[in-house]
Amino acid sequence: MSLLQVKDLAIHFGGVKAVDGVSFAVEPGEVFAIIGPNGAGKSTIFNLISRIYEPTRGTIHFDGKDITGLKAHDIARLGIARTFQNIELFDHSTVLANLLMGRHTHSTTNFVQNMLFMPKVRQAERAHRKRVEEVIAFLELEAYRKKMIAGLPYGVRKVVEIGRALAIGPKLILLDEPASGLSVEESQDVAFWIEDMRRDMGLTVLMVEHDMSLVTQVSDRVLAVANGRPLAMGTAHEVQADPQVQAAYLGTPGEEAA
């Protein structure tokens, strides 16, 4: 059974059909990439899955459950984590605090217990910290633990965002352009991390990416969209060879589209 199944998804903003009839299914343990020119509707698909936007039509199923009617804050608890294209971190908190915020769905104490900081709260804090330290070690963020987000370089912030999503402990992670704005070495790191997430953590990855070398390197299947409509689906090479896809990128075959 597919982990994530999107059927005939559509959303219209006034006259703009940002997404218009997209269907695809992501299998457990897969790395699935969505590509397409700017404004194709890729981020909008993510926003629909994470329930920030209300679809005009279509359904989204996760783990066999219809999540189309759920609230945005119910999604993380089911095991779907995401990053944002334009980095949405908590700027006035430290890296550590940002990652701990990712543990929100796992906290079981209420605010009165928290206010009294009962032993139970301390225990939970230790457990959260332990999980977060694993993420820090995985993404090699040790040096930045106590640093404020606001002062960090772009590349590090991008990684912290991935870390925060991982701290949720998800089954499915949505990465919106994880490598955009990164140097070649940094995107290489991202490629390795994605590999490890799948192999060692058993995660399923759904990502949007413009960097075709990264897409080719890590993804099992690729969906190309343009103007909100699906164009082609298959392996990275198949999709790149598709004439419709090439036309959508204004005749520039494959490679950097942005």
Place this chain on the structure above:
Amino acid sequence: MRVVFKKSYDPDIDLHEHGWSRGKIVVLLGIMILLPFFVGEYYLAEAANTLIWALAGMGLMIAVGHTGQVSLGHAAFLAIGAYTDAALMNVGMPFWVALPAAGIVAGVFGAVIAIPAVRMSGIYLAIATLAVFVIVEELVILLEPITGGVGGIMAPTITFFGISFDRYGELENFYWLTLGIVALVTWGYANLMRSPTGRSFLAVRDSEVSARALGINVTRTKSLAFGLSSGVTGLAGALMGHYIGFFNYELFSIFISINLLLVVTIGGLGFIQGAFLGAILITGMPQVIAILRDNLNASTGIDIGSIPGLDTMLFSVILILFIIFEPTGLYGRWLKIRTWFEIFPLARRDMFRRQKSYLKTERMK
């Protein structure tokens, strides 16, 4: 710079990372406890007043500083607290029932109005709180049987086990009581901020979308924060009622709301310490002005005592200067000074330069 070697996560979880900073708090609390033995009646009363303002400031800080919800109407919650406490005590309830009740009534009221209000973005919430303030003020006048209407109401003397905590008769007792309540609330507040609840407040303040994506229910979080904020302010209101003794609706004017905003902004938004610094400033300032005025009058014969509204004017100018030059407030400035000394002589000129965020706009780009 102090380097702390850690063998477990606990120092990070604790309120204080190392014994030194815990020691400082203990010493400070000790001095505060012993204060009645060192200062006279007048200054002790001022100290109690400062503590009450700090309490109200902490209340507002939860909303403005830690959840990013601006309230222009917090005087309404002071009023609700003060009237609930006084009205309950006037029908014979003991203080230890009336005070928590004052906090709870103000808190529940705040949480309930926050539910529709949180759907509005920043500025609209500020406006809605202003409207609530005006409505509460008029309600106080309308509900004359409970509130005494325009005439006002008396806050009875507090007694526990036969000990009197009268603000005039036993000022030391009243001061200690206030200190105890403030210390307790501060402790709870600090605990909250190192727990998941506090983190969810900060998350909602800094990015609502990602807060949602992390599973935080933004509406519930905001209304919890606003409720706690109003509740703490309600407690301060109750104490303020006892401090003043006899009051009517005029005690809780719009200027009190604005003074409270001043307390948190000048003190330092997002820092519990800021509420205290702000409270010291706002209650200390009139004293300083009075002393300056007397000196000026004695030395030059110029009497500025005749100029009404001078205090407010000075506050306003200070506020403007702070917002322009030091938006992180007194506490933020203090942190920078401390860092400067700690890493002396390594500080660079541009180290504390503010990050310009021209693109930060709530309009769609």
Place this chain on the structure above:
Amino acid sequence: MELLQLVIGGLANGCIYGLVALGFVLIYKASEGVNFAQGDMMMLGAFIALGLGNSEQAGLPFGLAVIIAIVLMFGIGWGVERVVVRRIFGQPQFALVILTIALGFVFRFVAGSIWGYTPLVLETPFAGMNLRGGGIVISVSDLVTIAVTVVLTLALWAFFAFTKIGLAAQAASQNQMAAYIVGVPVMRINSLIWGLSGAVATVAGVLYATRGAIDPNIGLLGLKAFAAAVIGGLGSLPGALLGGLIIGVVEPVAGRYAPGELAKMSPYIIMLLVLVTRPGGLFAQIQMKKV
């Protein structure tokens, strides 16, 4: 008849709220924040006109005094943007809220120090003149208020619809960044808008003063005007005027048929109702932030 009388008086009042609300909207569009000193700018404008025009003060002719006051307040609004507001560009919205509240206190202090705190009456050529007909009495100042508001609104509309600067200001108010990139002098336009709202506030203040005595605390009327702006939906000029008229009319009518406290609450109750049902105001222009 009595109701009609109330409504006409209310409309005139509403025009003043509407004009102050226009100032809120102008600045909201320019600086994306609320100028809580708008009411105090109105107060200051009225006092400057009074100081220039009244016979025991500077004693200039009424018209000249008003024009100088408008020009001066334009300069003050412009200067406030240049010297203070511009520096906090990019800080969170409420920085401007607190800043302008503080500015309001400063204005109030200045006015109080110069003109004192006892109410003063502005001398106008049409003071105490009334028109009678069909059983109702309409004061000339009410009519002047309504007429001036209509003219001023049309002028503002024409300014934004037809002049080059007005169009640029429109563009800037819709997307500051984009306007900046295509070469619209956004900063200069913001100063201009602040100046403009100072001028509009002065007109509102003078109209207010033709209808009764003024003291430095009349700026608190800004709160009600503010409710008007919110009812209209902070981003809309016609909305602001409409909001002002609604409040202006509801207030006296409620005062006639309900307890006084309820009448005082009425603008805010309407505002809360609007906010709860239509969080962006009647003429909502709020869009969701894109991620």
